[in-house]
Amino acid sequence: MLGLIQAPGWGWGSARTIGVLAAGAVVLAVLVIVESRAAHPMVDVSLFRDLRFTAASGSIAIAFFVLNGFIFLMTQYMQFIKGYGPLSTGVRLLPVAGSVAVAAVVGTRLAVRIGNKLVVTGGLLCYCAALFWTSTVSQGTSFGVIAVQGALFGLGMGLTQAPATEAVMGAVPPEKAGIGSAVNSAVRLFGGTLGVAVIGSAAASLYTNRLASTLPSSLPASAISAANGSVAGAATAAKRIADTGHPALAHGLTDAANLAFMHSFAGGCVVAACVAAAGAITAFVLLPARPDQPTRAAQPAAAQQGRP
Structure with missing residues (x-):
């Protein structure tokens, strides 16, 4: 994560960035090797040999990758471009939460009828469509349009999360239900953290590059430094300059910072949409439509039928 977060400042192709990313990959590989050989592993990596478990876990990781990256960008857009306060921003994100709640119920029922593959793939495609649409917003876009975009985004989250979680838990035997649940939670946290790091760093790089070509030439060095840090820093610096x-x-x-932020916002949404599209393809190819074996919920019923 350190390499991804610092990449905009260090340079994406710098030796420091590449070295830190490579070191992280080595540490992750060592962790997998150690856990696979441990008698009582902290993470049972053998579960990932099950294609259903791996594909479902990957879908959950991508869903939270996109969700956290989207919220990271959208909250800044609401506050610094639209001028809403923290509470008002939270209220305006309610269409996302409401849509998630409804879609989670619908997605679970659809998964019973048509299988997890199509539902999870459809959810990730909703993510993709919502993010591409969101990338087109401007400073003057009405909240009504943003609310519909958020509802479509929440639809994708609900359709993806519930069926994919069911697929994860249905792929593990009853005696490993706790381990499966723990891995599921870890995958969510990993995906969400990675989403903020990747999408945030991509947006930061786009913001800095665009800002450099649009800033007024007569700005003091302190204001330039603050503006390069973030759009919030630019707003603070602009207020100080106005007071003088x-x-x-x-x-x-302010105009230069806002335009640079909108450029980075659109680019970050496109990055997230591309990740969601890749996840949809992966889920469609790898996630079984139906479990090959009875799920944990079906096993007790089958056992009861065999009793005298």
Whole structure:
């Protein structure tokens, strides 16, 4: 994560970034080897030999990757571009939460009828469509449009999460239900953290590159440094400049920062949409439509039928 977060400042192709990423990959490989040989592993990596378990876990990781990256960008858009406060921003994200709640119920029922493969794939495609649509928003986009985009995004989350979680838990034997649940939770956290790191770093790089070409030339060095840090830093610097009696210069800084942020916002959404599309393809190819063996819920019923 360190390499991904610091990549915009260090440079994506710098030796430091590549070295830290390579070191992280080595540590992860060592962890897998150690856990696979341990008598009582902290993470039972043997579960990932099951194609159903692996594909479902990957779908959950991608879902939370996209979700956390989206929220990271959207909350900044609401506050710094639209000017909403923290509470108002949270209220305006309710269409996402409401859609998730409804879609989770619908997705579970659909999975029983048509299988997990199509439902999870459809959910990730909803993610993809919502993010590509969201990438087109501007500073003047109405909340009504954003609410519909958020509802479509939440639909994708609900359709993906519940059936994929059922697939994960249905792929493990009853005696390993606790381990399966723990791995499922770990995958969610890993995907969400990785999403903020990757999408946030990609957006930061796009923001800095665009800002460099649009900033007013007469800005003081402190204001340039603050603006390069974030759009919030640019807003603070602009307020200080306006207080010193230079409203035109402050306005120029605000406009440059907002345009750079919208450029980075669109790019971050496209990155997230591409990840969701890759996840949809992977789920469609690898996730079995139906379990090959009875799930944990079906096994007790089968046992009861065999009793005298």
